Amino acid sequence: MTRSIELKNSAQTNVDDHAEQIKVQVIHNYLLSAAREMMRNLKRTAYDTIIYEIQDFGLGIYDRECRLLAESPGLAIFTRGNDYALRKMVEFLGEENIHEGDVILFNYPYWSSNHTLDVLVSSPIFYQDELIGYAACKAHWLDLNQQDPGYCLDTTSIHREGLILPGLKIYKRGVRDLEVENLIKFNSRIPDRVIGNMNAQISCCHTGEKRVQELVQKFGLETFKVASQEILNHGERIARARLAALPKGTWSAEDWVDDDGVEKDKMVKIKVTVTVTDSEFIVDFTGTDPAVAGPINLPIGITEGVAALAFKGLTTPDSPANDGNFRPLRVIAPEGSLVNAQYPAATFTIWPSIHIPEIICKALANAMPDIVPACSGGEVVSVMGVGTHPVTGKVWLEATNEAVGFGAHAGGDGENGIMHLSEPGCRNNPIEVLETKAPLLIEGYYLRQDSCGAGEHRGGVGATRVYRFTAPGNAVTILKKTKTKPWALNGGQEADSNHIMLWPGTEREVRTGAINQPLEAGEVLISSAGGGGGWGNPFNRSVEKVLEDVRNGYVSQESAQRDYGVVIDTASWTIDTAATAKLRQAR
Template sequence: MTEGVDGATVEVVRSYLVATAEEMRATLIRTAFNPVIYEVLDFGISVYDAKLRLVAEATGLTFFLGANDYSLRKGVEYVGVENLHRGDIVMLNYPYWNAAHAYDATLFMPVFFDGTLVGFLCVRAHWMDLGAKDPGYVLDSTDMHQEGLIFPGTKVFERGEPDEKILELIRFNSRMPELVIGDLHAQVAALRTGERRFHEILAKFGVPSVNTAVEQYLAVSETRSRDALRALPQGSWTAVDWLDDDGVSDDPVRMQVTVTIADGTLTCDFTGSAPATAGPVNMPYGATLAMCKVVLKALTSPDEPSNGGTTAALDVIAESGQLFHAVYPAPTFTLWTGIVAFELIYKALAQGMPDRLAASSGGDVPGFMMVGEHPETGEFFAVSNNDPVGWGGNPDHDGIDATIHLSESTVRSTPIEVLEARTGMFFERVEIRRDSAGAGQFRGGCGLRRDIRFRSPGEFLSVIKKTKSRPWALGGGQEPEANQVIVFPGTERERRVSTTRVAVQPGDRITLLTAGGGGHGDPRERDPESVRHDVAEGYLSAETAREVYGVEETT
């Protein structure tokens, strides 16, 4: 124990810093203009010490776990710590430094106490438009400059005062200026909330005691993480999967990872993956790091608040210029690569610990969006949603039905009421997709069916990168149905697509069918009563019960 700081004080300091991040989160949710922030929770909020170490983090988008670490280091390096003053707020969305695409705007603030730099605060949030070549998602960009206005680390507030020229630049480069400027100010409000709370704990305990407490709990978190890794099966396992395409060509894109657990370290090596693609599925290295941090934390400390210690036992290898380490000017807007690759890491790990892990959970996030003019107000809108999928069957229980993908398990789908009120979409049907789950002793979860009718003209966008191959199963289980998008069903124009942008008119329809989860174990070993229950609840047809599970009487 460090002299002068007892265990109780360490825990109080840690909890106070976590509460600081959570209060920043509450401020952002209450003040944001954009439903992707206040409904879906597409943001990341972090607190750092003066050494740029993550000391606390609020619950937000799962994929943003630790993502601000890389962004903050790059931003401070670019601006220069000597050029930062109290009240400065810096904006960064340069994708290769920001660990995300251009519409994920990171704002960070230095925290000074008694004239000394003591830490940093970060708020990353998804903006809906920043002047990219197309409204909404950019699906077929071929370089970064088609993906929106770029800020490499630009002060939007200096010594507490806004730089109106920068704000006007943002305003005049957005199709939705009020929304974007409103969200920027919501992030500023969250940062200022965090600054006040940070000052409170420093005033209460003093800078030396807080710094000592942070040192201790970061060390404890790292030790626990490494010990947890040592308790897992040791070895190296390789897995391969494919993206449907890169958004520009129809060619599949190879992903490969070798995962090694050895001597208290988790290594994810993406050697063997495709080189950077022409289309926007490339991953900035910081985003690849964040994806791997989520896996490490899930394996070692899923119930503990995250900090720099919990993810210190990670090594990520991705060659510069490769799919998982994009460099300028490679396009990066469609980051669904990370979602499919997230499951790829688990696919590799499952070879070494099949009795610990679930089968594939839908394989991807089925995202969609509509852009256009609102049928009542005439205002431009761009509103998105990420649909739920079935989670994979586990070694001892079924997968969850129709739940947001595990890579985004801490966020929410956009409510139907919001989608209908703020767009030209009307949802005629939302229901469980029967027979979509992978069969098994413990079946995967079922996906979802969503039928949309359009009330006004506009464009419909779908973003899915795994429709041409099915998610994987484990232990003799069966693969589930894959994601599907059917545009203009029942007409001469009907076709099945994955990632697409299509013009729609009033009365047009689109059907979304999301993937189920992979099955775990031999379906013939499933409890017949569970099969009958699934038939009665509409999850399973009597035909599938008979042919796959061997259960004849289901009524």
């Protein structure tokens, strides 16, 4: 007979009995395994590469209060945003109106924490007629009849950003609502793919629902509730233990977004002030610019999500995420500002959310020099193509994210060609997949020489990809840090910024940023992701490492001499020690 455990809410209380501690760990790992199974189910049944290759999704299992118990790797900024979205969904519908067998669709940005194409699908979990939690999965749908196919860069109202699903039930008490399905079908340019992805999310949620019910059947409902509480309390304890070890104080930083997509000559400021106390980690956005006309405004849910990502990385990066990890975190975001958008502000291009974790690190850099890296490219560079496929006659729409150079840090060089720190659970789209799915030819994919910031520890090298359109289509690029460079730390040098090159090698060649540009068959686009900022004085870098960087193609011979004071004879691959000593002494 299972001995019950007294339910306690304090994060300071442990489940004392050793056997019960083991039981909590078994339940926790079961939930984590269930979340991973949800992910596998989603990826195996989804229609679009943005889900099964790029992993633009966030999913998990939640308790009745919409608190995260377990998740699977995906787009990390969804983690805290999904909690917020579930709470707003339950608040809007009323818990009394949520029934066993329901499946709910939710994408109202100000409540769902993302733009309209990030649709949250959730199913309540019941056991013996009692609501005990939720299984939820948010994933990117490629089209809901928004203003432009693929992606919107210059919308000025939520009402130009696609179909709103404000808690509609695609299943009601286990019965599919064909009216809701038809509403979605008739509001998408690619209905089969959208419905296919929705079905994959539904299957994903049903997997989580079934596994939790089996777990409760095995261990009992009260044991499940107590174990859930202890999972959260333990998550809080380990976060607070790490918080206690961080330096205490207040630090600020700011950075700039290129533009809002409408006023192209006006940069937009994000300011962050971080305060660390014995009990709280406060992220305050006071001083950030007001909401703008274009679609870069952020709903509060995603602002909380990216602040949580930074906090998680600083405190509990090696443990699975749950709601308890974030109890010491407090976010202050002035209503009506860029980071707390209000209806009807446009929110489609949510790229400032990618900047925020970097700016939080920038604020903490002076206080935590052994922890925080230099800027890692500054953002994600996303490239999308859309058009009519010359073979099938159907709409083709594919996308990928490019690999940035990670910022250098006190421990060493930044990593080359890696996903941005805002999306550690994501991947880029393989070349073979892009060329199979779309009329594209990838003519080059390589690490971009001299994109890295020089330093005693060198920044990571960003990646470049060369796209040739083999049929007419539109190229859509999403990036918002091309006018400022990825910053360095501790005397290092800035890295080269992200950029797009159109029509390279022709009279029309132009370096640009975010675009929606028609291209003819044979025309070329080159995307270049930014490098990582350097750390420390470049003249303190060992000459042997500089030589190795030149041999590897990361650093040019000219940069080695100019930025590092190292003269290299590339014919013999040797260092001119006399000339090098002279250069370094002159500095």
